[in-house]
Amino acid sequence: MSVVKINVLNVPAEQREVLEQRFAARAGSVESSDGFEWFELLRPVEGTDTYLVYTRWRSEEDFQAWMEGPMKAAHQGGGDGAPKQKPAASGSTLWSFEVVQQAAPKVKDA
Numbered sequence: 199m200s201v202v203k204i205n206v207l208n209v210p211a212e213q214r215e216v217l218e219q220r221f222a223a224r225a226g227s228v229e230s231s232d233g234f235e236w237f238e239l240l241r242p243v244e245g246t247d248t249y250l251v252y253t254r255w256r257s258e259e260d261f262q263a264w265m266e267g268p269m270k271a272a273h274q275g276g277g278d279g280a281p282k283q284k285p286a287a288s289g290s291t292l293w294s295f296e297v298v299q300q301a302a303p304k305v306k307d308a
C-alpha cells in the first residue's frame with residue numbers, strides 16, 4: 199500500500215516567491231529515489247495559507263530511506279555545501295497518510 203507524506207509549510211506572504219523559486223531550483227534527486235511515486239508543490243488559493251509539498255511512496259520504508267539520505271542533501275539549498283539560506287517557511291509539519299483508495303481516468307479508445 200502506498201503512503202502519502204505531506205510537508206505543510208507556513209509561508210509568510212512576502213516569502214512566497216522565494217519559496218517557489220527555491221523549489222524551481224530544487225535538487226531533482228527525489229525522482230531517482232527508490233520507491234518514489236509522486237511529487238507536487240501545491241500553492242494555496244483558497245481555504246488555507248499553507249503550501250503543501252505532496253509526496254507519495256511505495257512504502258513507509260522507502261520514505262524513511264529517502265529522509266535519512268537524499269532528503270538531507272536536497273535541503274541544503276543548492277547542494278554545494280554552501281551555508282543554509284534563511285528558510286522561506288516560518289514553520290512546517292509533516293502529515294502521513296495511507297492510500298485507501300485511488301482512481302485514474304479510464305483510457306478511451308481512439
Ligand code: HEM
Nearest residue numbers: 203205220221224225226227228253272273274275287290
Ligand atoms: C523542515 C522543514 C522543511 C522545509 C522548511 C522545507 C523546505 C523546502 C525547500 C525550500 C525546498 C526547495 C529546495 C531547497 O531550497 O532546499 C525543499 C525541497 C523538497 N522538500 Fe522540503 N522542506 C522541509 C522538510 C521536508 C519534508 C519532511 C519533506 C517530506 C515530504 C519534504 C519534501 C521535499 C521534496 C520532495 C523536495 C524536492 C527535493 C528534490 O527535488 O529532490 N521537505 N523543501
